[in-house]
Amino acid sequence: xxxxxxxxxxxxxxxxxxxxxxxxxxxxxxxxxxxxxxxxxxxxxxxxxxxxxxxxxxxxxxxxxxxxxxxxxxxxxxxxxxxxxxxxxxxxxxxxxxxxxxxxxxxxxxxxxxxxxxxxxxxxxxxxxxxxxxxxxxxxxxxxxxxxxxxxxxxxxxxxxxxxxxxxxxxxxxxxxxxxxxxxxxxxxxxxxxxxxxxxxxxxxxxxxxxxxxxxxxxxxxxxxxxxxxxxxxxxxxxxxxxxxxxxxxxxxxxxxxxxxxxxxxxxxxxxxxxxxxxxxxxxxxxxxxxxxxxxxxxxxxxxxxxxxxxxxxxxxxxxxxxxxxxxxxxxxxxxxxxxxxxxxxxxxxxxxxxxxxxxxxxxxxxxxxxxxxxxxxxxxxxxxxxxxxxxxxxxxxxxxxxxxxxxxxxxxxxxxxxxxxxxxxxxxxxxxxxxxxxxxxxxxxxxxxxxxxxx
Amino acid sequence: xxxxxxxxxxxxxxxxxxxxxxxxxxxxxxxxxxxxxxxxxxxxxxxxxxxxxxxxxxxxxxxxxxxxxxxxxxxxxxxxxxxxxxxxxxxxxxxxxxxxxxxxxxxxxxxxxxxxxxxxxxxxxxxxxxxxxxxxxxxxxxxxxxxxxxxxxxxxxxxxxxxxxxxxxxxxxxxxxxxxxxxxxxxxxxxxxxxxxxxxxxxxxxxxxxxxxxxxxxxxxxxxxxxxxxxxxxxxxxxxxxxxxxxxxx
Numbered sequence: 146x147x148x149x150x151x152x153x154x155x156x157x158x159x160x161x162x163x164x165x166x167x168x169x170x171x172x173x174x175x176x177x178x179x180x181x182x183x184x185x186x187x188x189x190x191x192x193x194x195x196x197x198x199x200x201x202x203x204x205x206x207x208x209x210x211x212x213x214x215x216x217x218x219x220x221x222x223x224x225x226x227x228x229x230x231x232x233x234x235x236x237x238x239x240x241x242x243x244x245x246x247x248x249x250x251x252x253x254x255x256x257x258x259x260x261x262x263x264x265x266x267x268x269x270x271x272x273x274x275x276x277x278x279x280x281x282x283x284x285x286x287x288x289x290x291x292x293x294x295x296x297x298x299x300x301x302x303x304x305x306x307x308x309x310x311x312x313x314x315x316x317x318x319x320x321x322x323x324x325x326x327x328x329x330x331x332x333x334x335x336x337x338x339x340x341x342x343x344x345x346x347x348x349x350x351x352x353x354x355x356x357x358x359x360x361x362x363x364x365x366x367x368x369x370x371x372x373x374x375x376x377x378x379x380x381x382x383x384x385x386x387x388x389x390x391x392x393x394x395x396x397x398x399x400x401x402x403x404x405x406x407x408x409x410x411x412x413x414x415x416x417x418x419x420x421x422x423x424x425x426x427x428x429x430x431x432x433x434x435x436x437x438x439x440x441x442x443x444x445x446x447x448x449x450x451x452x453x454x455x456x457x458x459x460x461x462x463x464x465x466x467x468x469x470x471x472x473x474x475x476x477x478x479x480x481x482x483x484x485x486x487x488x489x490x491x492x493x494x495x496x497x498x499x500x501x502x503x504x505x506x507x508x509x510x511x512x513x514x515x516x517x518x519x520x521x522x523x524x525x526x527x528x529x530x531x532x533x534x535x536x537x538x539x540x541x542x543x544x545x546x547x548x549x550x551x552x553x554x555x556x557x558x559x560x561x562x563x564x565x566x567x568x569x570x571x572x573x574x575x576x577x578x579x580x581x582x583x584x585x586x587x588x589x590x591x592x593x594x595x596x597x598x599x600x601x
Numbered sequence: 602x603x604x605x606x607x608x609x610x611x612x613x614x615x616x617x618x619x620x621x622x623x624x625x626x627x628x629x630x631x632x633x634x635x636x637x638x639x640x641x642x643x644x645x646x647x648x649x650x651x652x653x654x655x656x657x658x659x660x661x662x663x664x665x666x667x668x669x670x671x672x673x674x675x676x677x678x679x680x681x682x683x684x685x686x687x688x689x690x691x692x693x694x695x696x697x698x699x700x701x702x703x704x705x706x707x708x709x710x711x712x713x714x715x716x717x718x719x720x721x722x723x724x725x726x727x728x729x730x731x732x733x734x735x736x737x738x739x740x741x742x743x744x745x746x747x748x749x750x751x752x753x754x755x756x757x758x759x760x761x762x763x764x765x766x767x768x769x770x771x772x773x774x775x776x777x778x779x780x781x782x783x784x785x786x787x788x789x790x791x792x793x794x795x796x797x798x799x800x801x802x803x804x805x806x807x808x809x810x811x812x813x814x815x816x817x818x819x820x821x822x823x824x825x826x827x828x829x830x831x832x833x834x835x836x837x838x839x840x841x842x843x844x845x846x847x848x849x850x851x
Contacts, residue, residue, distance in 0.1 A: 527690040527744075530650055531704040531760060532678035532711070541703065545694025545743075 147177060149204060150288055156206040157291060160260045164268050172272075172287035179281035188280075191465045191497045192436040197379035197405055200349045202321035206291065208236035209316070225558035227309035227339065228253075234314055235322035235352070236292045250299040253308065256325055259295035266297060270329050270359050274413050275385040283383050283409075286355040290325030293356075296336070297328075300361070303335035307367075307556065310338060314352065314378070315345035326356040330364040337367040339559065342380055349377040349404075356384045360392040362416060367555065368396040371563070374403040376431060383409035390416025390445065397554060398454075399563060400427040400435050401570050407436040414476075418447040425454035426550040428570045429462035429494075436465035443476035443506075452483045455550050457543055457571070458494035465497045472504040472511065479506060483513035488520060488546055543571050602663070603628050603799050604649075604768055609660035611648045617658060618644045620824030626768065629796040633810055633835060634803045636821035637843045642803045643687060645821070646772040650684040651677050664768070679711035681767030681798075683760075685774045689753040692744040697756075700744050701726065701763050708764060729762040733789040751782035758789035765793075770801045775809040787812030807839035822846055 150157065150173055158166045181198065182189040230253060231238035237255035244254030244262055252263065260267055272287055294310055314320060330336055344350060352374075360366055374380055380403055386394060398408055412421060427435045441450045456464045466485040483500040500513035520542050528538035547567050554560035604626040611619040618641045626632055636642055648655050649662065651674040662669040665680060672680065692700070705725070706716040717725065726740060735755050745753050754774050761769055771790070775783055790800060790813050802809060810818075810832060818835045820828040822843075827850055828834065838846075 521690075521692075523690045524692045526652055526674065527686065527692065528695075528700070528704075529674040530678050530684050530686075531700070532675055532707040532764065533700075533703050534675050534707060535673075537703060537707070538675075541695050541700070542692070545692065548694050 160257045172284045176284040203318040232312040235324040252297040256295040257292040274387040293325040298334040300331035307337035332361045333363040335365045339369045341371045344374040362389040365393040373401045379405040381407045386412040392419045394421040398425040411440045414448040427456040430459035438467045443472045447478040449480035459490040468500045474505040477508045479509040481511040485515045487517040605663045610658040631800045631815045633815040683766035683769040685757040685771035687773040697740040735759045750777040807835045
């Protein structure tokens with residue numbers, strides 16, 4: 146990879162300011178030291194990327210022209226009014242302007258364009274908290290990243306409609322992609338982001354995605370991450386949240402399908418009295434593997450963090466939950482809670498669960514719990530005694546288990562859609578259709594890529 | 602003959618608990634099965650309803666002229682066997698409404714009937730709620746979740762009313778109930794009694810039988826029915842306790 150960078154450096158840095166190019170070179174140096182993560186590292190002990198890397202990938206330094214744009218991005222959620230931003234094979238997709246500034250001041254569009262157009266904002270927020278993560282893949286992304294999505298919400302602006310960011314891989318080649326997203330919420334602003342990772346066909350791919358999110362004081366963000374890629378693909382999605390004081394973050398990670406998925410989530414609570422909820426649901430089968438790593442750094446007073454991750458693993462699927470809550474010495478009045486609960490449907494499914502609290506403050510309320518088991522046989526008998534067939538009884542119990550996470554979604558159309566997807570997934574329907582994975586049999590709906598300024 | 606049990610032997614983990622049960626139940630009858638703790642009353646209810654942790658070692662159980670032991674738990678339920686649980690299970694996340702609609706429609710499907718529409722189902726639920734005097738809000742909640750002991754038992758009677766079983770086995774439904782709840786449970790059973798269905802009441806105390814008058818009373822002791830009689834037997838047990846039964850069988 147180092148070689149690849151050196152060979153193509155000219156292409157890679159073509160939109161950079163000097164500062165960005167400097168960041169790339171430093172990240173590449175860090176990458177030289179760390180290399181790619183392997184299972185010798187504690188944080189990667191239970192997720193082995195060797196097989197994923199061995200598949201061999203093509204790397205592109207320019208976007209490949211998009212065909213069938215409408216078909217690719219018609220996976221909109223019924224009754225949910227969103228502004229859709231498309232990402233194809235890691236590149237921002239636009240039909241007119243690559244970056245738009247709306248009447249209320251929100252800027253959204255291509256990160257590459259933002260590099261050129263808003264160097265001030267970029268230099269203030271780009272690669273800040275993420276640079277502290279000694280993660281080879283993040284260093285690699287920082288070195289290579291050429292495009293992705295940039296969203297800037299100015300102070301006191303609340304986006305009235307959710308932004309749906311759809312990241313689709315569609316290629317006849319095995320692609321290695323490294324999109325980079327930067328989302329900045331100004332003081333007292335608000336944003337709902339629905340971030341979907343999808344793949345089109347069954348072609349193997351490796352996505353190394355880094356998303357940085359900055360919440361300035363009193364900002365509020367609802368963040369939904371939906372992952373639904375094919376069984377041959379690997380997705381490492383690293384999300385870095387930097388939260389200033391009195392912010393609120395609600396985040397949901399829903400993993401429905403994929404060969405190997407790793408969510409690296411790091412949250413820095415850098416100001417007092419912020420509150421975060423991070424929830425996750427993963428439904429895996431076959432030989433799929435999902436790993437949720439969550440590091441929450443309580444670096445200020447009076448913050449709360451709540452984590453609830455639940456998973457159902459069938460056949461030979463495997464899961465990892467690695468939750469690390471750091472409570473620093475001055476983070477008094479911290480309220481932290483971690484919970485990971487799993488259902489294993491077969492003897493061959495497995496899960497490694499490691500909730501972990503590291504506490505240096507004395508006036509805190511922290512707890513964690515982890516359970517892994519089968520479907521409750523008493524409940525199964527109860528349902529069957531009421532005439533409900535075994536398959537339906539299992540469905541009812543699995544859905545009830547999953548719904549504890551799904552019901553936390555505060556946007557009703559999105560909640561209904563996800564409930565529907567979870568039901569279909571639990572019924573064993575493959576959501577990887579020949580077309581868009583989120584299509585779910587719905588009629589093709591045109592997607593308007595020209596962003597209507599009145600919408601936001 | 603609705604239910605015929607002959608020389609039924611059953612156990613768990615290799616330990617024999619039922620050591621040769623003989624029992625016949627006809628439509629229109631109410632049977633009470635009494636006896637000291639740990640003599641196999643709940644095991645009998647479990648074996649009839651098909652709980653697979655129990656192993657049938659010998660004997661035969663016929664129900665509606667079918668070999669009951671060959672049917673799955675849900676098939677037995679669809680054929681009209683209802684077990685009122687001693688400890689109803691809490692199922693967080695499964696709403697009572699969804700649970701009951703699924704159950705009722707599974708029974709209908711088994712008998713070749715179309716599923717109830719949403720409106721018809723809700724009407725049926727309202728009707729049965731009134732019949733068994735269950736509070737309206739219980740059906741808006743998850744199955745048994747956070748219900749008090751009395752509410753759980755009333756909920757069992759409500760489910761029984763919804764499913765209209767042919768043979769209802771109520772396993773210690775009276776245990777842990779205050780007198781008002783006991784009355785509601787008993788009235789529910791009395792209202793649901795017809796000439797076509799039958800009830801088997803498993804109880805430790807005679808108290809329930811003040812409200813539901815049985816046709817037959819059986820005493821189960823150490824895995825066998827050691828005494829059968831009419832409702833007067835229950836009164837005698839109430840007066841003399843179980844010690845004389847134990848002595849007679851030593």
